[in-house]
Amino acid sequence: MSWLRKKRVLLLLFIGFTAVLFLGTNWMSWFYPIHFKEEIREHSTTYETDPFLVAAIIRVETNFKTGQESKKGALGLMQLMPDTAKWALEQAKLPDVSLDELKAEPSANIELGTWYLSWLDRQFAGNRTAVIAAYNAGPGKVTSWIKDGDWDGTESAVKDIPFGETRHYVQRVIYYYNQYRELYNEI
Template sequence: MIWPRISWALTPQAKRKIGFLLSLLLIVVVMVSSNWFWRLLYPIHHEALIREAATVNGLDPLLIAALIRVESKFQAENVSRVGAVGLMQLMPDTAEWVGQQSGLPYGGVQELAVPETNIRLGAWYLANLYQQFDGNETAVIAAYNAGPGRVKGWIRDGKWDGQFATADRIPVGETRHYVQRVFYNYEKYKDIYPDY
């Protein structure tokens, strides 16, 4: 029965401040536990394009969204320091190769800033990596960052076994962190968008 004694000793102004703080705390708890709040923090832009590309290539749209979030934070005209362009941060040479192999229309590097072109090419490339790595999702994501030749070399040479449980053994720090960030975001998207 400490609260009644404390309550009695508080001034009306202090009671109002405590009431305000408790109300604010309740609002924060409700917001953080609601799905709309998390969807504000983890949006999916270009939903129709992502869904279409995922369907055509047999991919999970939430994985594409997670990859885009890590690669470009959904900034379509983003260009990396090494020259990767667009939402899925495709290198121009990779995009050229994908265009030739897939038959998808590709008219040059300027088109990589166009969300539709970038997502179509990027999703096709991701599906191709799934084929190259026999569906090993962790190796696919590592290869998207480091290149398939390097990742195959790490696995062949025993430097890494290609599994997420051993991602801390990926020889290149950038790729190691990239894999962890993509899968972190992927799990978040699966929690926030369970019916996607």
């Protein structure tokens, strides 16, 4: 190894150790940032929903990028489908919010998505894994999978979720959820 290369390696090691000393163990938060903390905290409190779950879903859905619309038409940070959003707006009795606002306004999207997670949590009696699956595949599908014995609704049996997309989605959300819980005391 050349002297110049050794100097670069030593410099990188020095920078890394210095960062750990000054940042403590929370340096990993650089790799797992949470944006829109105030909105997540506010709406999670209002709808009694785990803020780490909200953050994990946003991370998987859009990586905290605003103004997103999927190929299937899902809107905003939490990627709410238009029909689900219209239904949820009626059920939640939220002030008039347009689909354009749900796409563009982080707070409106987080509020409706958090309300929907709260509703799903009640539907699935607090079963977080089933809630995550239902957020992706829809509550009717998840209820049917559990009723028909295709999946028992548990985290340990995620491999049995019939839809590959939903199976992968649940695994990713749980991964980020666990990372956030480990790295942050609160949101």
